[in-house]
Amino acid sequence: MLLFAMLMSARLGIFQETLYKTYGKHPREAMFYSHALPLPGFLLLLPDLWNKIILFSASELIVVWGLSIPKMYLYMLGNAVTQYICIRGVFILTTECPSLVVTLVITLRKFLSLLFSIYYFQNPFTMQHWLGTVLVFGGTAIFVDLFPKFMEYFSETPKSKVE
Numbered sequence: 001m002l003l004f005a006m007l008m009s010a011r012l013g014i015f016q017e018t019l020y021k022t023y024g025k026h027p028r029e030a031m032f033y034s035h036a037l038p039l040p041g042f043l044l045l046l047p048d049l050w051n052k053i054i055l056f057s058a059s060e061l062i063v064v065w066g067l068s069i070p071k072m073y074l075y076m077l078g079n080a081v082t083q084y085i086c087i088r089g090v091f092i093l094t095t096e097c098p099s100l101v102v103t104l105v106i107t108l109r110k111f112l113s114l115l116f117s118i119y120y121f122q123n124p125f126t127m128q129h130w131l132g133t134v135l136v137f138g139g140t141a142i143f144v145d146l147f148p149k150f151m152e153y154f155s156e157t158p159k160s161k162v163e
Contacts, residue, residue: 006107013099025095031088104143111136 056072093102118125141147
């Protein structure tokens, strides 16, 4: 499922790159449409959303600037703000870099987020995690041509002083 999502994300990146070449680079407009068009789909989830609103409203109250606000709403606000910053950066990145670079950056960000989650929640780091680590960093190293640069750096002989 994750592989499928990554492939679809890469395809979307290529499509955005094509659109930007044809119609110009407008990251804020692209971000608006990609978030506004799916909104009617949330009507299908209205009963579940209503249950979450009730659940959030029943959470512990926290006083912020003299207002008592349920803690879950503050968490949701914090999540929304950080997600906005992240996705805005991605849409700006799509206007400045080829889609392969954007996909690589997003994959690395997701991977680092996964590593942080494993560390924070004290989950075991399994053999599958090690395999994923090797694949992500290996792919990144291949993309940036790190191995030839690494070999060139260590194969050079020190230059002697010319007197």
